[in-house]
Amino acid sequence: MSGPRSVVLAGGGTGxxxxxxxxxxxxxxxxxxxxxxxxxxxxxxxxETRLVPARGYDLRLIPPVPLPRKPTPDLLRVxxxxxxxxxxxxxVLDEVAADVVVGFGGYVALPAYLAAKRAGVPVVVxxxxxxxxxxxxxxxxxxxxxxxxxxxTPLHRGEHVGMPLRRSISTLDRDALRAEARSTFGxxxxxxxxxxxxxxxxxxxxNRAAVAAADALTDxxxxxxxxxxxxxxxxxxxxxxxxxxxVVVDYLERMDLAYAAADLALCRSxxxxxxxxxxxxxxxxxxxxxxxxxxxxxxxxxxxxxxGGLLVEDADLGPEWITxxxxxxxTDPAALAALARHAAAAxxxxxxxxxxxxxxxxxxxx
Numbered sequence: 001m002s003g004p005r006s007v008v009l010a011g012g013g014t015g016x017x018x019x020x021x022x023x024x025x026x027x028x029x030x031x032x033x034x035x036x037x038x039x040x041x042x043x044x045x046x047x048e049t050r051l052v053p054a055r056g057y058d059l060r061l062i063p064p065v066p067l068p069r070k071p072t073p074d075l076l077r078v079x080x081x082x083x084x085x086x087x088x089x090x091x092v093l094d095e096v097a098a099d100v101v102v103g104f105g106g107y108v109a110l111p112a113y114l115a116a117k118r119a120g121v122p123v124v125v126x127x128x129x130x131x132x133x134x135x136x137x138x139x140x141x142x143x144x145x146x147x148x149x150x151x152x153t154p155l156h157r158g159e160h161v162g163m164p165l166r167r168s169i170s171t172l173d174r175d176a177l178r179a180e181a182r183s184t185f186g187x188x189x190x191x192x193x194x195x196x197x198x199x200x201x202x203x204x205x206x207n208r209a210a211v212a213a214a215d216a217l218t219d220x221x222x223x224x225x226x227x228x229x230x231x232x233x234x235x236x237x238x239x240x241x242x243x244x245x246x247v248v249v250d251y252l253e254r255m256d257l258a259y260a261a262a263d264l265a266l267c268r269s270x271x272x273x274x275x276x277x278x279x280x281x282x283x284x285x286x287x288x289x290x291x292x293x294x295x296x297x298x299x300x301x302x303x304x305x306x307x308g309g310l311l312v313e314d315a316d317l318g319p320e321w322i323t324x325x326x327x328x329x330x331t332d333p334a335a336l337a338a339l340a341r342h343a344a345a346a347x348x349x350x351x352x353x354x355x356x357x358x359x360x361x362x363x364x365x366x
Contacts, residue, residue, distance in 0.1 A: 003028065003031055003032045003036065003356075003359070003360040003363065004028075004032070004036070004099035004100050004359065004360065004363040005032075005035070005036065005037060005097070005099055006036075006037040006038075006039070006096050006097050006098050006099050007025075007028060007036065007037070007038050007039070007098070007099065007100055007101075007102065007359065008039045008040075008041060008092065008093060008096065008098045008100070008101045008102070008112065008116075008121075009021045009024065009025060009038065009039070009040045009041065009101075009102050009103075009104070010040075010041040010101060010102070010103040010104065010106075010108045010109045010112035010113075011040070011041075011042075011048075011103065011104030011105070011106065011108065011109065012040075012041060012042030012043050012046040012047075012048040012064075012106060012107065012108040013042075013043070013046045013047070013048070013064075013106035013107050013108065014046070014047065014106065015047055015051075015272065016128055016129075016270060016271055016272055017104045017105055017106045017108075017109075017128070018046075018047055018048050018051050018052070019164075019165075019166065019272055020104055020126060020128060020163055020164040020165075020272070021040065021102075021104050021164075022040075022051065022052065022055050022057070022166075023164035023165050023166055023167075023170075023352045024102065024126075024164045024352055024355050024356060024359070025038050025040070025055070025057055026055075026166075026167065026352065027164065027352035027353055027355070027356040028356050028359065031356060031360070037058075037096055038057055038058065039057075039058050039059075039060055039092065039096050039098070040052045040057050040058065040059050040060070041059075041060055041061075041062055041089065041092065041108045041112055042059055042060070042061055042062075042108055043061060043062065043063070043064040043107060043108060044061050045064070046064075046107075046108075049061075060092050062085050062088045062089050062092070062108065062111060063081060063084055063085045063088065063111075064085070064107035064108065065081050065082050065085050065107055065110055065111055082110070082111060082114070085111035086111045086114045086115045086118070087115075088111075089111045089112050089114075089115035090115040090118055090119055092115075093115055093116065093119050093121055094119065098116070098119070098121050099121070099122075099363045099366065100121065100122050100123070100124060100359055100362055100363050100366075101113070101115075101116040101121055101122070101123050101124070102123075102124045102125075102126065102355075102359060103123065103124070103125050103126070103135070103136070103139050104126050104127075104128065105125075105126075105127060105128065105132070105133050105135050105136045105139075106133070106135060107135075109125075109135040109136065109139060110134075110135040110138060110139070113125075113135070113138065113139040113142060113143075116142075117142050122143075122144040122362050122363070122365075122366055123139060123142055123143040123144060124143060124144060124145050124146075124147065124355075124358055124359055124362055125139045125140050125143045125145075125146045125147065125155075126147045126148075126149075126161070126164070126355060127140075127146070127147070127148045127149065127153055127155050127158065128149050128163060128271040128272070129149070129150070129153075129271045129295045129298075129299060130149075130150040130152075130153055130271075130295055130298030130299050130301070131153075131154075131293055131294070131295040131298055132148075132153060132154065132155045136155065137155065137156075140155050140156040140157065140158070141156055143157075144362045144365070145157075145159065145358050145361075145362055146158045146159060147159055147160075147161035147354075147355055147358060148160055148161065149161070149162055149163040149271055149275060149351075150271075150298065150299060150302060151302060159358075161348070161351050161354045161355050161358070162275065162347075162348025162350075162351030162354065163271060163272060163275030163276075163279075163348065163351050164351045164352035164355050165272075165275060165276055165279055165349065165351065165352060167352075168255075168256045169255065169256055169259070169276050169279060169280060170279055170349040170350065170351075170352065171349070172256050172259060172260065172279075172280045173260075174259060174260045174280055174281065174282065177256070177257065177260035178260050178261065180257070180260075181256075181257040181258070181260035181261035182261045184254075184257055184261075185225050185247050185249075185257070185258075185261055186245060186247055187223050187225065187245055187247060187261060188223055188244065188245060191221060191222065191223045191244050191245075192221070192222050192223070192263050192264075192330045192331060192333075192336070193222070193223050193224070193225060193261055193262050193263050193264075194210075194217065194222055194223070194224045194225070194262065194263070194264055194265075194266060194326065194330060195224075195225050195226075195227075195258055195259070195261065195262035195264070195265040195266070195267075195282075196210045196224060196225070196226040196227065196265070196266045196267070197226075197227040197252060197258070197265070197266075197267050198227070198229060198267065198268055199229075199268055199270065199273070203229070203268055203287070204232070205287070205314050205317055206266060206267070206268075206287060206317070207226075207228050207229070207232055207235045209317045209318050209319055209321070209322055210224065210226055210266065210322065211226075211235060211236075211237055212318070212319035213319035213322040213323050213327075214237045214246050215243075216319070216322075216323040216327065217244070217246070217322070217323070217327060217330075218240070218243035218244040218245070218246050219243055219244075220244075220327055220330075220331060221244050221331070222244055222327065222330045222331065223244040223245045223246065223247075224237075224244075224245070224246045224247065225247050225249070225258060225261055225262065226246065226247065226248045226249070227249050227250070227251060227252045227258070228248055228249070228250060229250065229251070230250040230251050232250075233250075235248060236248065255276070259276070259277070259280050259282050262282055263282075263330065263336050263340075264282070264283055264284065264285070264326065264329060264330055264336060264339070265277060265282055265283070265284040265285070266284070266285045266287070266322070266326065267284055267285075267286065267287065268286070268287055268288065268289055268296060269286035269287070269288050269289075269296040269297065269299045269300035269311075270289075270296060270299065271295075271299050274286070274299045274300055274303060275347070275348070275351075277303070277309075277343065277347075278303050278308060278343050278344065278346045278347030278348075279344075279347040279348065279349040280344075280347070280349075281340045281341070281343050281344030281347065282340065282343060283308050283309050283336070283339035283340050283342070283343045284303075284308075284309045284310075284343070285309065285310040285311075285312055285325075285326055286300040286303075286304070286309055286310065286311050286312070287312055287313070287314055287317050288300065288311070288313070288314065289314070290313070290314040290315065297311070302346055303343060303346045306342050306343070306345055306346040307338070307339070307342035308339055308340075308341075308342035308343030308344070308345065308346050309339065309343060310325065310326075312325075
């Protein structure tokens, strides 16, 4: 299958937009080689200013177009901001002779979709969450193809593709890497292992509950790898020689090793997290973020429905829930194995390739 010569990717802002964008870029580059031109759009205030250049891709900055969720005086400024951002984006599309624009939602995607429409460049939309944002709802109306991560996402003409993931995750063999992973974190080789993490900044409710359950877990022979978040230095578990290890770290640079070390995760249910865990077959107890529009709960439901995890509301999470619900699972190898099988069945490890296929098909039709 032939592919495009120049692709523009719009996915700045948060890691939830940037990581799938870069995973698609990697998949396209593997296919198109060094002659393929890949240009990423972002804003000066997003994580993309660090992440995109670090992965070796060209980043062009455009003015962000934040869309107020409620009617405010700021809403009156939106049309002017959109016009300016669309004009600057159109200039980038013309300069790089874009064959296709792929958008992942967020502040950058809307001007990219509108500029592409004006320039006659086909659009592909990828939605990461079970509840799509406004930019992608608009983009889906003008897109040649629309890809979604979660089955049943209410987006016009959405095709279930899955979440494009880093190759270090999508190709991970947890069994083969387990001994190395546990040794890296100072964990015992043969103990059941709980992984606790709340995203890059940690999560206070998860931290409190896990630390309060530390004695019960480790006295039962379950070891814990706990990423508390770099600002949460007060989260400390005293070492005790007569119990299983409880390892606390600020941040997990190597999520592949963390996933390989673990038998079960306790975590939030952001779109990337859910997709990564199911792709590697690691079951989880998902604790949706208790604010927002409920998208984190919806993100986790396909895995829960497949029997690959549990769901607990943030208000219900406490040491009693961990010791009463997770501890029996962690001490039951057969139950853990069944959860892992069901989690893997819900995963889509080749979503980066599937989305790259769609991009190539759209450019061929053009």
